[in-house]
Amino acid sequence: MxxxxxxxxxxxxxxxxxxxxxxxxxxxxxxxxxxxxxxxxxxxxxxxxxxxxxxxxxxxxxxxxxxxxxxxxxxxxxxxxxxxxxxxxxxxxxxxxxxxxxxxxxxxxxxxxxxxxxxxxxxxxxxxxxxxxxxxxxxxxxxxxxxxxxxxxxxxxxCAGITTYSPLRHWNAGPGKKVAVVGLGGLGHMAVKLAAAMGAEVTVLSQSLSKQEDGLRLGASHYYATSDPATFENLANEFDLIINTVSASIDINAYLSLLTLDGALVAVGAPAEPLGVQVFTLFGNRRTFAGSSIGGIRETQEMLDFCAEHGIxxxxxxxxxxxxxxxxxxxxxxxxxxxxxxxxxxxxxxxx
CATH class of the missing domain: 3.90.180.10 (Medium-chain alcohol dehydrogenases, catalytic domain)
Known part of the structure; x- marks a missing residue:
């Protein structure tokens, strides 16, 4: 020993x-x-x-x-x-x-x-x-x-890298796709960097605009405050993929309404309380609400190599x-x- x-x-x-x-x-x-x-x-x-x-x-x-x-x-x-x-x-x-x-x-x-x-x-x-x-x-x-x-x-x-890389890859983030990242913390900032490097158009959805300068510097094209009700009105049916990185309880139905046809909202943050999902929200636009863990060893190595290639x-x-x-x-x-x-x-x- x-x-x-x-x-x-x-x-x-x-x-x-x-x-x-x-x-x-x-x-x-x-x-x-x-x-x-x-x-x-x-x-x-x-x-x-x-x-x-x-x-x-x-x-x-x-x-x-x-x-x-x-x-x-x-x-x-x-x-x-x-x-x-x-x-x-x-x-x-x-x-x-x-x-x-x-x-x-x-x-x-x-x-x-x-x-x-x-x-x-x-x-x-x-x-x-x-x-x-x-x-x-x-x-x-x-x-x-x-x-x-x-x-x-x-x-x-x-951890933070592969936790966000895995769903971005699985749900095909890339050129022509609009990806929103909920929260700009340890997970969220990696999701922004990775999605941008994959070629997606990236939007940050954060409670306030306090980190807007960071979000744009890290690769986001757009940044909105979710505390503003107009955000959800203006972005309805907008995104192909939403990565929710926050562990706080949120109105998941409001975020689901931002998905376009066949869009997916993927949770990687883990709130302690259950989230109430209205099934009728999923019916609209054939939306998906999913979860994702880390990646396997093969995918984690792929992520490290991708980060090396893109300087992330x-x-x-x-x-x-x-x-x-x-x-x-x-x-x-x-x-x-x-x-x-x-x-x-x-x-x-x-x-x-």
Whole structure:
């Protein structure tokens, strides 16, 4: 076992603290990754605070991980020591069900193994995430990170990037398509960048115009305030695809009315409360209301390569470990443009 430095939650209510955790020995199919940077996702906070159900503590979160391979198992063929790699939201799956065999491991019918808070099938222990100095991962769930992507900024692509890329690809965003993005936060700003790079005409729908300058800079052609009722009147039947990135409860029927014939509204944000959908709203224009998770490993690699080709990285703020608790408070206040990234070299204490 390898003892490594980490920063984790001792309970659902206490601030995160420095600690050490054990990583499993490097197996024949595994790589040991020295983590360089780890992104902070809102889901880290929900999970660590027990808001999605009871969990065991201490818990280290983080599923936006980039680093360097420092050891490879005897049967590893996909990576070599020194390679720059990434790890996203999952570290294993059953690999046998129809969805896994189709390259959609994120929809594993037996449930994929999450990067934190899952049960590792290789040792039976709870998986611990990327707010740490090292991680051991099966080679099949590791990604190549192109050298052209900014090392210190790339980590959030492993969650925010793929979460928005996957529905944009699935619903064929591209030239001739009008795409609206609801919300301009960590997910929304990536949706704007990616949809614009795909060639779509992009509109941001935000509660206010406070981030309008950012939205247009990131690639949007239009920006509207949803607090203005005229927005919904003027944009009725306008969009081929709407990506809803917000986790707050919204009037989903009002947004569905903005879809054109065969248009789709896809939720990637997850409100705690159910959303009331009027079926008659779907009847108009043969509209679709759908949801989307992350992507599979194949699609996540495709996303990273696409971002390298188009020079896309998230807008980030680099922080040290001593700023993580403050960063969490700022995430809860939506006071970040647009993603925090932890420099894991700042983790201190006993360990590797």
């Amino acid at each position: 390898l003892t490594v430095n980490a920063f984790g939650a001792p309970s659902a209510t206490e601030p995160l603290v420095p600690l050490t955790i054990e990583r499993r020995p490097v197996g024949a199919e595994d790589v040991l990754i020295k983590i360089a940077y780890a992104g902070i996702c809102h889901s880290d906070i929900h999970f660590a605070r027990g808001e999605w159900g009871p969990i065991s503590y201490p818990q280290v979160v983080g599923h936006e991980i980039v680093g360097e391979v420092v050891e490879a198992g005897a049967n590893v063929t996909k990576f070599s020591v020194g390679d720059r790699v990434g790890v996203g939201c999952m570290v294993n799956s059953c690999r046998e069900c129809a969805n896994c065999l189709a390259g959609e491991e994120q929809y594993c019918l037996k449930g994929n193994i999450q990067t934190f808070g899952g049960i590792d099938p290789k040792d039976g222990n709870v998986t611990q995430g990327g707010y740490s100095t090292h991680v051991v991962v099966d080679q099949d769930f590791v990604l190549n990170v192109p050298e052209s992507l900014d090392y210190a900024a790339v980590a959030p692509l492993l 990285v998230p807008e980030t703020e680099l922080i040290g470990a001593d700023q993580i608790n403050e960063a969490w408070e700022r995430v809860l206040k939506s006071d970040v443009r647009y993603r925090f990234v932890i420099d894991t070299a700042t983790l201190t204490g006993a360990g590797a």
